[in-house]
Amino acid sequence: xxxxxxxxxxxxxHCHLLTCEKxxxxxxxxxxxxxDLAAELSRRGEGHPHYLAGKTLINLFFEASTxxxxxxxxxxxxxxxxxxxxxVSTSSVQKGETLIDTAMTLNAMRPDIIxxxxxxxxxxxxxxxxxxxxxxNAGDGAHQHPTQxxxxxxxxxxxxxxVGGLTVAICGDIKHSRVARSNIDVLNSLGANVRIVxxxxxMPSAPDRLGVTAFTDMWEGVKDADxxxxxxxxxxxxxxxxVPSQREYFHFFGLDQDKxxxxxxxxxxxxxxxxxxxxxxxxxxxDHPRSVIQEQVEMGLAIRMAVLASVARTPRGGARTLANTQxx
Amino acid sequence: xxxxxxxxxxAQPPKPTVLINARLIDPDSGRDEPGGLLIEDGKILDLGPxxxxxxxxxxxxxxxxxxxxxxxxxxxxxxxGEPGSEHRETLHTASRAAAAGGVTTMIVMPDxxxxxxxxxxxxxxxxRARDNAIVHIHPMGAMTMGLAGDEMTEIxxxxxxxxxxxxxxxxxxMNTRVMHQVLQYSRDFDALIAHFAEDAFLAGSGSMxxxxxxxxxxxxxxxxxxxxxxxxxxxxxxxxxxxxYHAPTLSCPESVAAIRRARAAGxxxxxxxxxxxxxxxxxxxxxxxxxxxxxxxxxxxDDRAAMVRAVQNGDVDVIVSSHDPQxxxxxxxxxxxxxxxAVGLETMLAAAxxxxxxxxxxxxxxxxxMTSGPxxxxxxxxxxxxxxxxADLVIFDAQAPWVVNRDDLNSRSKxxxxxxxxxxxxxxxxxxxxxxxxxxxxxxxxx
Numbered sequence: 001x002x003x004x005x006x007x008x009x010x011x012x013x014h015c016h017l018l019t020c021e022k023x024x025x026x027x028x029x030x031x032x033x034x035x036d037l038a039a040e041l042s043r044r045g046e047g048h049p050h051y052l053a054g055k056t057l058i059n060l061f062f063e064a065s066t067x068x069x070x071x072x073x074x075x076x077x078x079x080x081x082x083x084x085x086x087x088v089s090t091s092s093v094q095k096g097e098t099l100i101d102t103a104m105t106l107n108a109m110r111p112d113i114i115x116x117x118x119x120x121x122x123x124x125x126x127x128x129x130x131x132x133x134x135x136x137n138a139g140d141g142a143h144q145h146p147t148q149x150x151x152x153x154x155x156x157x158x159x160x161x162x163v164g165g166l167t168v169a170i171c172g173d174i175k176h177s178r179v180a181r182s183n184i185d186v187l188n189s190l191g192a193n194v195r196i197v198x199x200x201x202x203m204p205s206a207p208d209r210l211g212v213t214a215f216t217d218m219w220e221g222v223k224d225a226d227x228x229x230x231x232x233x234x235x236x237x238x239x240x241x242x243v244p245s246q247r248e249y250f251h252f253f254g255l256d257q258d259k260x261x262x263x264x265x266x267x268x269x270x271x272x273x274x275x276x277x278x279x280x281x282x283x284x285x286x287d288h289p290r291s292v293i294q295e296q297v298e299m300g301l302a303i304r305m306a307v308l309a310s311v312a313r314t315p316r317g318g319a320r321t322l323a324n325t326q327x328x
Numbered sequence: 329x330x331x332x333x334x335x336x337x338x339a340q341p342p343k344p345t346v347l348i349n350a351r352l353i354d355p356d357s358g359r360d361e362p363g364g365l366l367i368e369d370g371k372i373l374d375l376g377p378x379x380x381x382x383x384x385x386x387x388x389x390x391x392x393x394x395x396x397x398x399x400x401x402x403x404x405x406x407x408x409g410e411p412g413s414e415h416r417e418t419l420h421t422a423s424r425a426a427a428a429g430g431v432t433t434m435i436v437m438p439d440x441x442x443x444x445x446x447x448x449x450x451x452x453x454x455x456r457a458r459d460n461a462i463v464h465i466h467p468m469g470a471m472t473m474g475l476a477g478d479e480m481t482e483i484x485x486x487x488x489x490x491x492x493x494x495x496x497x498x499x500x501x502m503n504t505r506v507m508h509q510v511l512q513y514s515r516d517f518d519a520l521i522a523h524f525a526e527d528a529f530l531a532g533s534g535s536m537x538x539x540x541x542x543x544x545x546x547x548x549x550x551x552x553x554x555x556x557x558x559x560x561x562x563x564x565x566x567x568x569x570x571x572x573y574h575a576p577t578l579s580c581p582e583s584v585a586a587i588r589r590a591r592a593a594g595x596x597x598x599x600x601x602x603x604x605x606x607x608x609x610x611x612x613x614x615x616x617x618x619x620x621x622x623x624x625x626x627x628x629x630d631d632r633a634a635m636v637r638a639v640q641n642g643d644v645d646v647i648v649s650s651h652d653p654q655x656x657x658x659x660x661x662x663x664x665x666x667x668x669x670a671v672g673l674e675t676m677l678a679a680a681x682x683x684x685x686x687x688x689x690x691x692x693x694x695x696x697x698m699t700s701g702p703x704x705x706x707x708x709x710x711x712x713x714x715x716x717x718x719a720d721l722v723i724f725d726a727q728a729p730w731v732v733n734r735d736d737l738n739s740r741s742k743x744x745x746x747x748x749x750x751x752x753x754x755x756x757x758x759x760x761x762x763x764x765x766x767x768x769x770x771x772x773x774x775x
Binding site: 021098099100118120126143181204205207209 | 544547549662
């Protein structure tokens with residue numbers, strides 16, 4: 001069995017993965033390298049090293065998710081972990097238990113890794129401050145979704161051979177998107193030119209301070225792009241609050257053949273899923289030969305194996321001290 | 329252990345007392361000189377340099393050891409939990425926190441359960457304060473029933489019962505017609521309307537200042553315009569009605585500019601700022617530190633600096649602590665779901681000293697905004713070192729260094745944004761109507 005974590009110059013040495021904001025290029029590349037190897041093992045149908053043998057992983061999802069949760073579950077099982085899926089909608093959280101109490105309860109079960117998704121920004125960090133095990137952020141509100149950005153970077157790197165120097169246009173609901181925030185951080189760390197494309201109502205405030213170029217005209221925004229990354233638009237934001245209608249949104253911000261023709265001829269088409277066909281992306285484009293949407297799912301599994309194996313190397317109990325924590 | 333008076337002791341007449349060896353600072357008259365001060369029947373009988381070393385016979389002597397004697401602070405915005413949330417703060421615990429912070433009068437907000445929107449509840453607050461508190465307490469009456477913003481309260485009767493001014497608490501009145509009527513009606517009773525200005529629709533689900541940091545944190549932001557839009561609306565209505573209007577907690581220079589324009593037009597308009605917005609900024613909030621989640625949200629450093637300048641140049645009349653006790657249940661949550669508010673009674677003076685020590689504001693100007701400024705607005709007797717004024721006094725050591733420790737706070741809730749902060753300037757003793765209600769050092773029998 002082939003190891004995919006090399007001990008020598010492996011740069012990622014954190015016990016948590018909470019945010020991409022402070023990840024360095026060597027840290028990101030070490031995760032991508034490991035995931036690349038893991039992906040090859042999967043493709044060859046070989047088994048993976050049981051880095052997580054005898055360890056317990058809890059999937060704690062406060063927001064419904066099929067894809068991310070099953071991806072984490074499968075990644076953990078391939079590495080030999082015992083996996084517990086917490087179905088939060090039927091748990092005591094519904095009875096008014098606070099996030100901290102839930103965290104303390106799970107902590108008492110002595111897991112090795114908790115994977116958390118929560119609807120509030122910062123909730124995963126709050127939880128990480130209170131438990132003794134590794135915590136992996138699977139999405140916190142509109143803040144961060146680190147494994148998504150890493151899998152996107154891996155997909156780009158495998159297709160294009162590099163990330164640095166490429167022009168990546170992230171299009172859609174940037175304001176509410178944790179995927180966009182994480183991608184901006186990772187792509188900037190790797191030296192890509194990042195553009196964001198959205199109507200002003202779906203732009204974050206102060207986009208110029210985020211290290212990106214902002215466009216409200218999609219034809220301009222995707223011009224000569226190497227990668228066009230679409231984001232999902234939540235249905236509840238279509239009905240006249242942020243955009244007037246689905247029809248108008250698709251006309252100006254949906255990726256169709258016409259807008260795609262302004263990107264480079266070999267531009268990649270990406271989407272984190274699940275797609276709203278006919279809202280942010282035309283069906284023909286989603287199934288286009290240059291669409292790497294299925295590969296993104298495959299790389300998601302590989303990245304999650306690399307991340308779980310990496311954070312598990314840090315001994316339990318080493319995670320407690322974080323600067324700036326409050327004494328409550 | 330510090331000394332605190334017990335409420336029943338305050339019902340006794342105070343002993344005639346003389347403060348000697350003091351540095352007398354009266355922000356209103358500008359007095360700043362070595363001297364002493366005589367107290368009889370709870371009032372300042374006399375004061376001046378001649379009493380610096382001379383203690384007349386028959387007086388209890390307090391040697392101030394050269395420390396500052398100033399009027400006790402008047403805090404115009406204090407939230408307590410009584411009635412309804414006594415686990416967070418009672419009038420008793422808030423008054424101890426006040427005494428420890430040199431605050432001798434506090435105005436308590438109507439945001440309680442039930443809301444202070446009835447004569448009986450004003451009376452309740454005053455009686456509970458009389459029996460349990462060691463500083464003066466005046467309730468702020470609600471402007472609308474249940475603070476719901478729909479139906480005006482009995483402003484005349486509430487005022488007669490002892491409501492010192494009127495507020496809609498943490499809620500802005502979004503219905504312009506209701507606001508118009510409240511302002512119109514309040515003028516007949518010369519009632520002061522202190523209205524928190526924030527457009528509820530524009531603020532939406534926001535939880536911090538709009539801008540780069542909110543965008544990076546994935547938090548919905550509250551733009552300054554949420555404040556200025558409602559403030560400008562209110563000022564138009566003040567122009568229409570001639571009411572007395574106070575904007576209690578402004579957060580940005582754009583709002584101060586609006587107040588200046590209104591004053592230039594001759595309107596009876598005043599404004600305040602919380603000590604948090606003078607000493608903290610939005611950078612303190614990152615990463616998701618809920619103790620810094622306050623309303624209005626902490627703004628950028630430029631705004632903070634501009635608000636300090638507005639205090640220094642006299643555009644801002646009042647500094648408040650905006651003391652707002654919250655417990656772990658309401659604060660130990662994801663940022664967007666955590667309650668707003670920070671305790672501040674005990675740290676307001678020390679935090680204000682930071683602005684003095686940094687050279688950004690004069691001590692007298694800062695003190696004025698916490699003494700005679702609010703006294704004039706509210707028609708209170710305190711706030712001045714003057715013959716015949718109430719002997720509500722604070723003695724403080726402007727040099728003493730200390731570190732805030734939440735466990736030492738007298739407030740029942742410990743949500744201080746200054747926890748573990750280094751401070752310079754400490755309250756040595758606080759007197760209310762001639763009684764020592766707080767002393768940092770234990771009292772021996774002679775003093």
